[in-house]
Amino acid sequence: MCGIVACRVRDHAAPVLLSALRNLEYRGYDSVGIAVSTEIGTLARIRTVHRIDDLEHRVNDWNGARLGNVGIGHTRWATHGAVDEANAHPHCDCTGRISLVHNGIIENCDELRATLTTSGHQFSSAVDSEVVCHLIEARLAESSDLFDAVQTAVTQLEGSWALAVLEESTGRLVAAAHHSPLLLAHNDAGTFVTSDPAAVSEWASEFHILRDGDVVEAGETLRWRNSGLMIDPPTPVDFARTHSPAELRGHSDFMDQEIDEQPVLAAKLIDELGPAIANGRLWDELGLPPFDALQIIACGTSMHAGRVIAQTLGRLAAVPTTLTLGSEVAYDVVLPRTLRLAISQSGETADVLRALDHPVPTEVRTLALTNNPHSTLSRRADAVLAYSAGPEIGVAATKTFVAQVIVGVCAVLSALVSSGRLSVTATLELVEQLRRLPVQLTTALEISRRVVPAIAHDLSTASGFLFLGRGSALPYAAEGALKLKELSYRWAEHYPAGELKHGPLALIEPGTPVVAVENGDPRLRANISEVRARGARVVTVGYDGSTIPVLTGEPTPWGPLEAVVPLQILARAVALELGRDVDKPRNLAKSVTVE
Numbered sequence: 001m002c003g004i005v006a007c008r009v010r011d012h013a014a015p016v017l018l019s020a021l022r023n024l025e026y027r028g029y030d031s032v033g034i035a036v037s038t039e040i041g042t043l044a045r046i047r048t049v050h051r052i053d054d055l056e057h058r059v060n061d062w063n064g065a066r067l068g069n070v071g072i073g074h075t076r077w078a079t080h081g082a083v084d085e086a087n088a089h090p091h092c093d094c095t096g097r098i099s100l101v102h103n104g105i106i107e108n109c110d111e112l113r114a115t116l117t118t119s120g121h122q123f124s125s126a127v128d129s130e131v132v133c134h135l136i137e138a139r140l141a142e143s144s145d146l147f148d149a150v151q152t153a154v155t156q157l158e159g160s161w162a163l164a165v166l167e168e169s170t171g172r173l174v175a176a177a178h179h180s181p182l183l184l185a186h187n188d189a190g191t192f193v194t195s196d197p198a199a200v201s202e203w204a205s206e207f208h209i210l211r212d213g214d215v216v217e218a219g220e221t222l223r224w225r226n227s228g229l230m231i232d233p234p235t236p237v238d239f240a241r242t243h244s245p246a247e248l249r250g251h252s253d254f255m256d257q258e259i260d261e262q263p264v265l266a267a268k269l270i271d272e273l274g275p276a277i278a279n280g281r282l283w284d285e286l287g288l289p290p291f292d293a294l295q296i297i298a299c300g301t302s303m304h305a306g307r308v309i310a311q312t313l314g315r316l317a318a319v320p321t322t323l324t325l326g327s328e329v330a331y332d333v334v335l336p337r338t339l340r341l342a343i344s345q346s347g348e349t350a351d352v353l354r355a356l357d358h359p360v361p362t363e364v365r366t367l368a369l370t371n372n373p374h375s376t377l378s379r380r381a382d383a384v385l386a387y388s389a390g391p392e393i394g395v396a397a398t399k400t401f402v403a404q405v406i407v408g409v410c411a412v413l414s415a416l417v418s419s420g421r422l423s424v425t426a427t428l429e430l431v432e433q434l435r436r437l438p439v440q441l442t443t444a445l446e447i448s449r450r451v452v453p454a455i456a457h458d459l460s461t462a463s464g465f466l467f468l469g470r471g472s473a474l475p476y477a478a479e480g481a482l483k484l485k486e487l488s489y490r491w492a493e494h495y496p497a498g499e500l501k502h503g504p505l506a507l508i509e510p511g512t513p514v515v516a517v518e519n520g521d522p523r524l525r526a527n528i529s530e531v532r533a534r535g536a537r538v539v540t541v542g543y544d545g546s547t548i549p550v551l552t553g554e555p556t557p558w559g560p561l562e563a564v565v566p567l568q569i570l571a572r573a574v575a576l577e578l579g580r581d582v583d584k585p586r587n588l589a590k591s592v593t594v595e
């Protein structure tokens with residue numbers, strides 16, 4: 001999703017911005033641009049709706065005034081307005097005095113735009129962010145101080161923002177944040193502002209994290225305000241360990257590499273957590289109170305992991321669970337003694353963060369399950385389970401799903417044994433089953449790599465896919481369908497197999513691909529016969545005798561996790577057959593920072 005970088009360095013800002021923007025590419029974007037100070041006190045604004053390579057060519061071809069040492073840059077993932085150069089960031093005010101990049105959504109943009117237009121401001125884009133430029137311009141007409149102007153302008157905004165504002169002639173740089181991540185590093189190499197520390201990890205590892213309402217002038221020294229009052233910068237946080245750069249190691253794309261990493265990752269997580277499960281230590285160390293109900297808050301793939309975790313809890317101890325999509329939380333009733341488990345690999349998903357604002361009884365606590373221990377979600381939660389899956393560069397989640405399931409299941413088992421709902425003996429048996437997962441995932445990888453490409457070739461011309469499962473297999477069928485649709489851009493839906501006869505059978509025509517994920521439930525066979533009878537091309541992921549026979553162990557409360565491997569490989573292979581970019585599928589963002 002949208003990404004911000006800004007810097008004040010000793011030498012040239014443009015190469016730093018280009019390199020930092022490249023580091024943000026994995027988040028997904030549809031246009032990119034920079035604005036850089038020049039030696040004659042103007043701003044050079046260069047934008048493109050193509051890739052960063054194209055931006056680099058445009059920067060190299062720049063024949064205006066020599067580019068200077070301060071600049072801002074942005075990767076845009078369109079929310080307001082079409083994907084075109086006029087809508088690409090940075091945006092400018094009427095005079096061109098300031099340029100600005102923005103992440104988030106200005107919710108009162110229409111009202112502000114109408115007022116500003118009436119008072120003579122001229123807009124050159126359809127983007128909500130541009131209103132902020134004109135608000136700052138209006139404030140600068142009253143007081144020529146950029147820091148004050150940004151401070152006053154943000155008080156007129158509703159919604160979410162991470163902003164970096166650059167002034168021509170002075171080269172002053174001001175950042176502001178509210179409900180959208182923004183970090184600032186200030187060190188010997190320069191000053192860096194970014195929405196994602198991975199972008200500037202080459203120059204900075206320690207960052208001050210902007211809080212809601214912060215406005216900061218990033219000059220030779222930092223001037224920091226919160227809600228208008230001058231304060232000291234918050235203590236910096238070291239991000240070095242969590243943001244090690246990722247590189248391809250013999251794989252053609254990151255998705256392929258990240259699928260391959262899953263068995264080793266599973267082994268690492270189970271080795272780390274295994275000894276702390278049956279003695280309850282994993283749960284006890286979180287310092288959370290006992291709970292009688294669980295509410296899972298998540299989106300997309302993280303919700304599928306949440307479904308697995310909820311089912312495990314329900315099956316083992318009949319603890320009531322609610323699954324709440326982050327964007328739908330307003331309609332939930334949360335009882336006291338509920339644990340809220342917020343799951344998000346990025347820890348920055350706006351829907352999840354906003355869901356945490358929903359009022360709940362005071363005793364309700366929030367546990368975060370995330371791959372980003374320094375994320376906004378981690379800071380907002382009462383306790384954090386950080387699963388350290390390493391950087392996931394493929395935009396579609398793969399290894400983080402496996403990590404979420406394993407860590408979430410380990411935590412559930414530990415909580416149950418700690419509260420006496422599960423015996424130590426039963427827990428130890430379940431831990432033994434978890435320990436088999438790395439081998440099961442490896443077997444699934446080997447079989448899938450052999451069998452799936454031909455199936456994908458065969459199915460790649462299909463216009464739509466149905467994924468079926470029952471019970472514990474259903475979250476995996478859902479994940480298979482999501483992976484296929486986001487990577488191949490083909491329709492793919494999942495259904496509880498028993499529901500087919502209540503309507504969705506109408507979708508089956510001769511040749512319709514139906515992927516059925518087994519979990520040992522004998523009733524699935526009857527459902528498969530129903531679709532076969534109507535001419536479906538059936539692919540079964542299951543035990544011996546299946547089309548993709550990856551399941552080996554006995555059924556577990558968390559279901560057939562290894563079944564996700566062929567589903568990921570199928571989605572990737574179909575996408576490649578169709579010529580898609582599997583690491584950067586269209587319209588999908590790695591960190592969805594808008595609601």
Ligand code: F6R
Pocket residue numbers: 299300301302303343344345346347348349352395396397398482483486589590591592
């Ligand atoms: C799917 C995918 C998305 C994310 C969803 C939540 O491959 O990547 O569905 O799972 O946007 O993201 P996080 O986990 O960062 O909250």
